[in-house]
Amino acid sequence: MKRNMYYLAIVMAVAAGLAFSAPVGAGETYQLGLSLAITGPTSDAGNPYSKGVEDYMRFANDTKILGDAKIDCPIRDDMYKTAVTKRNFEDFLDQGMIFFLSYATGANQALAPDFTEVQIPVVPASMDSSLMKASPYIFLPIASYSHQYVGVAEYVAANHKGEGAAKVAAFIHPSAFGRAPLADFKAAVAAGLNLELVEVVEHGKDLDNSALLQRLASKGVQYVLCHTVQSPVATLLNDAQRLGMTAKTFGEPGKITFMGAHYTGGNDLIALAGTAAEGFHWTTSYRVTSEKGPWTDWQLDMAKKYGRDDKTANSHNYASGMMAAQIAVEAIRRTREAGKKVTKETLYETLNQMNGDKAFTSLAAVGPVTYSVTDRMGVDNVQLYVVKDGVFRAVGEPFKPKYMK
Structure with missing residues (x-):
């Protein structure tokens, strides 16, 4: 009953926001x-994310969240190239941009000095914790990659039944994004997290992981912790299933249990991996449509309104894009409500005041978005999910990793 009342309160708050109109x-x-x-x-990940941003911005204009004011948010493909991202950013500035929605870890790291120089608030799709140190103008929407990765690692340490420390391997994207949580993960192990990191694998574009899987098994690895996007994880899972190496129960001796953080999972992974995704454990700060609640109707109705297919509609990457757009729109709405002119400077002030009774709650996330001058990580909690009978199901309640400050 308390949970239902909580989500009813969220819905009412969202409705109140939609009804707001200020001069x-x-x-x-x-x-x-x-x-x-x-x-x-x-x-x-980027394709459904872009659709989430596009649809929520259209929704904000169509439903007059900002009264008679409008939002213009052009979306450009940078092909994951930092130089193109920088050109896009500079073009947007020439057009009078007051809030930037960014993407790649590497591009954000490279452009962080520019963000600080022009003093523009930025919400990235990357949840690399180092970005918050790189510029005071970068606001992560949810828990960092490190929080999510260490969170799933803590679950391994707490639930491994074998003798000694659980042997794990890291399977990561060959980029700054993929490497982002490794330092904090290794620090957690050094601080007492009872795991043995056997190998770090930066995957390529291999279509067959047989040799890799056999090598990891020969080293006694029982858990592979992934930090990449869904397609290479799907290939890995399919290969493990074909070789009969996938654990049927968590931590099954002689087999491998596969796990991952944020961009590795979600309904997108199941669409790619099929039955090979069964038993995959995954952390994120977003809700999923397979766990029914007010967020399910909100996400699916949005997708239907703007003509999205079922795959996009059920993607947590779509929800992630919507929430990034939500944060920007909410900052504008609150700045207008306070009677202030909407500028880069006033939006930055508004974001830093988004805490306490001014925290922002989105149906897309497992906790409230809170920011301050000393804390620019939005949602603090993560949720563990596991694929059961072809769908992701929540394991326990949202939590904060013990080994992350």
């Missing part, structure tokens, strides 16, 4: 911009 800046158009990989590496 401040009436008739104005606020310029935003999104640069991301719609094609190229990681585009299996």
Whole structure:
């Protein structure tokens, strides 16, 4: 009953936001911009993410969340290339952009000095914790990659039944994104997390992982912790299933249990891997449509309204894009409500005040978005899911990893 009342309160709060109309800046158009990989590496995440941003921005204009004011958010494909991202960013600035939605870890790291120089608030699709140190203008929407990766690792340490430390391997994207959580993961192990990191594998574009899987098995690896996007994970899972190496129960001796963080999982993975995804454990701060609740109707109704297919509609990457757009729109709405002119500077102030009774709650996430001048990681909690009978199911309640501050 308490959970139902909580989500009813969220729905009412969202409805109240939609009904708001203020005279401040009436008739104005606020310029935003999104640069991301719609094609190229990681585009299996970037493509639905872009649709989530596009649809929520259309929704904000169609339902007059900002009264008579409008949002213009052009979306450009940067093909996962930092140089293209930088060109897009500079073009958006020339158009009067006051809020930037960014994507890749490497591009955010490279552009962080630019963000600080022009003092523009940025919400990235990357949840690399180092970005918050790189620029005070970068606001992560949810728990960092490190929190999610260490969170799934903590589950291994707590539930492994064999003798000694569980032997794990890291299967990561060959990029700054893929490597992002490794330092914090290794620090957690050094601080007492009872795991043995046997090998770090930066995957290529291999269509067959047989040799890799056999090598890991020969080293006694029982758990593979993934940090990449869905397609290479699907290939890995399919190969493991073909070789009979996938654990049928968590931590099954002589087999491998596969796990991952954020962009590795979700309904997109099941669509690619099919039955090979069974038993895959995954952490994120987003809700999934296979766990029914108010967020399910909200996400699916949005997708239906704007003509999206079922795969996009059920993707957590679509929800991730919507929430990034939500944060930007909510910052604009609150700034207008306070009677202030909407600028880069006032939006930055508004975001830093988004805490306590001013926290922002999105139906897409497992906890509230909170920011301050000392904390720019939005949702603090992560949720563990596992694929059961072809769908992701929640394991326990949202939590904060013990080995992450």
